[in-house]
Amino acid sequence: MLASLCFRSSLAALGVIAVFGLNSPSAISDDPAEKPAPVSEAPKIEIAILLDTSNSMDGLINQAKAQLWKIVNEFATAERDGASPELRVALYEYGKSSLAPGEGYLRQITSLTDDLDRISEELFALTTNGGDEYCGQVIAAATKGLDWSSANNDLKLIVIAGNEPFTQGSVDYKVACKAAIAKGVIINTIFCGPEEEGIRTSWKDGAVLADGTYSHIDQNQAVATINTPYDKELSALSGNLNKTYVAFGAKKQRQRFLQNQEAQDSNAALAAPAAAAERAQFKAGGLYDNSARDLVDAIDKNKVRLDELKAEELPEELKGKSTEEQKEVLAKKAAERAKIQARIQELSKQRNEYVAGERKRLAEDGEENSLEGALSTTLRRQAESRGFQFSE
DSSP states (O other): GGOOOSSSSSHHHHHHHHHHHTTTGGGGOOOTTTOOOOOOOOOOEEOOOOOOOOGGHHHHHHHHHHHHHHHGGGTTTBBBBBOOOEEEEEEEEEETTSSOGGTTSEEEEEEEEEEEHHHHHHHHHHHOOOOOOOHHHHHHHHHHOOOOOOOOSSSSEEEEEEEEEOOOOSSOHHHHHHHHHHHEEEEEEEEESHHHHHHHHHHHHHHHHHTEEEEEEEESSSOOOOOTTTHHHHHHHHHHHHTTTOBBHHHHHHHHHHHHHHHHHHHHHHHHHHHHHHHHHTSTTTTTOOOTTTTTHHHHHHOOOOGGOOOGOTTTTTTTOOOOHHHHHHHHHHHHHHHHHHHHHHHHHHHHHHHHHHHHGGGGGGOSSSSHHHHHHHHHHHHHHHTTTOOO
């Protein structure tokens, strides 16, 4: 059964080929009498990102674009009780004058989703203009408006960044922060400006009230990029990986998924060569879960059965084929994906060692005062407080 396989971050390329057996299409079962094995509840990591999109925040948005994949890669090796987590991210913007004043100049851009390509797409679509920044109101909106996990030991985080006093607006930030932590949602605050100013304007207090961490960054600091000898091949492999995806569902849905996957590769490359390499690393790991959109992932996770899909939900490459032929196509795609992922993981390990060495060499210039720098240690520590462990 494909359910017995894992061609995610821990998978070796040759292993999946042996287990699948390219000459054995029956590795993917469609026996109506055979029910998918029950899938145990995976631990969850849920993060709501709340970004100030008022006039002065272009630098913050640019940092988020460039460092998204580096940030989510912090969880790439996370496990709890031997199980990899499900990662879901939500995105809000607040403080822009074009947003509805009656709703506190805020907008939920996405709900909590495992579609990180969509998060990237929406980040690159953000624009800024002047407005009023109501931190308490956007925190309350995210706390109440998202379908957070009800499990106490799942990691639930709000990360809010901005540069105006935390006290603005009709919703008391103290009430909002206490309501969040009462729901098990930790709040990390990031003030864009001098540390003391953020403390004086209550950004630190907001984090303290919700068991979080206060940080300050220079949102206009150019993101330090370390180019490596591995970036070019990682970018090419990321593109090759896209060819192993077999989209299913309505035709427009299939087209959107595949097109957006390529578009976010391009966006990452435009943001920085390092961002493209970090995205490739993320795509080769278990957190890049497209089981709602891709048949290879979906069958691996027992989310769908081939015999239950309508003809119009199948991609062109599977239409007109027998079930056995469909199984063979998917088995080959899975094996090809595993081989590419294994190479990406190998290169990423070498790249990470190279980057660590360069950062150490440049340490005399001071720690990078950026979004990713503010979050990397904090996120790991908070995940560990919920029982997650990390392997290097």
